[in-house]
Amino acid sequence: MSSLTVTDDQVGTTRAKVIQPIWVRLMHWTNAVAMILMIMSGWQIYNASPLFDFRFSHDVTLGGWLGGALLWHFAAMWLLMVNGLAYLITGFATGRFARKLLPITPAGVIHDVKAALTFKLSHDDLSVYNYVQRTLYAGIILVGVLIVLSGLSMWKPVQLHWLVMLFGDYPTARYVHFFCMAAICAFLVVHVLLALLVPKSLRAMIIGR
Secondary structure (H helix, E strand, O other): OOOOOOOHHHHHHHOOOOOOOHHHHHHHHHHHHHHHHHHHHHHHHHHHOOOOOOOOOHHHOOOOOHHHHHHHHHHHHHHHHHHHHHHHHHHHHOOHHHHHHOOOOHHHHHHHHHHHHOOOOOOOOOOOOOHHHHHHHHHHHHHHHHHHHHHHHHHOOOOOHHHHHHOOOHHHHHHHHHHHHHHHHHHHHHHHHHHHHOHHHHHHHHHOO
16 A cells, blocks of 8 residues: 655645735725725715815715714724824835835836736736736825825814925815825726736735635
């Protein structure tokens, strides 16, 4: 009777590779909830004093009225700020950002954008981000920092007048905040579409493997 010998390499291949560690998954979904709450309540706040000649439908806003929307917005703001700051600190401290998001080169971005547009962009190894993903994720981190700073300057324009001056004035801070919100909405749409096109990436963000 022959014996069955299993090597370490064989054991490794039978185990699903951990793509997203637990801290990434928890912070990712917490940020997602906070962002959605802030966007929907922010649309209601916008409707009270619109910057442009349009308003958001009441069906996609949160809070019911200006006061209610502000309560939701501030509650979600603290959740996003605390969780987002923890995500940034952990991402830099563990070296995850450096491994996942760098390097970003113009040639690499152009190549992967062309591949994505022709549906030839490979997603075989989910542990490695392509240049499109690196650019989007790095960009949304910068947008996140900018929307928080502009939001704080709008919240406390007198106490944080020096922050308002970084944007030039209060009205400019409002425009910056609005366009950052628009950028985040666009990112979420692209992010969801990519997750639907590559379902295993969504599975990895849920179960990690």
